[in-house]
Amino acid sequence: MRSILISVSSEIILWFEAFIRFLPGAIGSRIRRAWFNWRFDLNAKHFIGFGTVFVLADSMIFEGRVLLAEYCYFNADGGSIVVGNNVAFNRGVHINAACGGKIQIGNNSLIGPGVVMRTANHQFSRVDINIQEQGHIVADIIIGSDCWIGANAIVLGGVRIGNGSVVGAGSVVSRDIPPMSVAVGIPAKVIKNRM
Numbered sequence: 001m002r003s004i005l006i007s008v009s010s011e012i013i014l015w016f017e018a019f020i021r022f023l024p025g026a027i028g029s030r031i032r033r034a035w036f037n038w039r040f041d042l043n044a045k046h047f048i049g050f051g052t053v054f055v056l057a058d059s060m061i062f063e064g065r066v067l068l069a070e071y072c073y074f075n076a077d078g079g080s081i082v083v084g085n086n087v088a089f090n091r092g093v094h095i096n097a098a099c100g101g102k103i104q105i106g107n108n109s110l111i112g113p114g115v116v117m118r119t120a121n122h123q124f125s126r127v128d129i130n131i132q133e134q135g136h137i138v139a140d141i142i143i144g145s146d147c148w149i150g151a152n153a154i155v156l157g158g159v160r161i162g163n164g165s166v167v168g169a170g171s172v173v174s175r176d177i178p179p180m181s182v183a184v185g186i187p188a189k190v191i192k193n194r195m
Contacts, residue, residue: 021051049091055098069093069113079119079138084109084145094118100138101157106145112169114152117141121157144179153188164194 020031032048039054040062049070054060059076064085072093074081079097084107089095094116097103101119105111120136139158143149147161150169161167162179171188180194 017054021053024050059097064107079103087111090115090151096120099136102140103143104140105143106147106163108145109143109147109149111149112151112153115149115155116153117143117155119157166194 017035020028020035022028023031028050029047032052033046036046036048036054036057039057040060045065046062047067049068049072051071052068053073055073055075056077057074059079060074060081060083062083066083066086067088069089069091071091072089073095075096075098077098079099079101080103081095081097082102082104084105086108087105088109089111090113092114093111095103096116096118099120103117103119119141120138122131123134123137124131126134137157141155141157142160143155144161144163144165146164147166149155149161149167150171152169153167153171153173155161155167155173159173159176161173161177162181164180165177166182167173167177167188168182168184170186171184172186173183173188175187177183177188177190181190182192182194183190
């Protein structure tokens with residue numbers, strides 16, 4: 001009986017979150033803020049934009065104030081997501097720890113529109129098995145404090161971006177970026193130091 005009640009309550013929460021996801025205007029924003037403040041056990045003022053999706057919110061921690069523009073997507077089904085204080089996510093950001101791993105974003109960071117972070121990549125070394133049947137390679141993503149990840153950048157699993165770093169728009173980050181660096185390109189390479 002207990003498992004049935006848990007299942008029903010989980011289903012009700014999913015339906016409710018789907019409903020409030022698309023409430024327009026200031027009222028919709030206030031309802032989302034109130035709900036997710038309760039859901040994430042927060043007391044901070046947040047802006048949670050229209051169409052924002054949280055998959056397995058119980059595996060996410062928002063440590064303080066956050067701004068989530070429209071159509072952001074957070075998936076922690078299999079992994080975890082930890083976001084520091086005063087972090088801003090622009091429109092259409094995709095943060096995905098679905099197959100495992102952890103995504104951690106430090107305080108005061110800016111995540112540009114269309115940025116994708118994913119902790120898992122498909123394995124594809126065998127040619128006798130379909131790629132979708134080969135599983136994933138999973139690794140954490142750590143973004144330091146006071147970072148700016150430019151529009152449409154992609155951050156792959158296993159990457160650490162040091163405090164104070166900037167990643168240029170459209171870059172693909174496949175290896176670590178040292179603190180206080182500016183990195184651009186595919187793959188992203190450090191072009192200068194900010195100090």
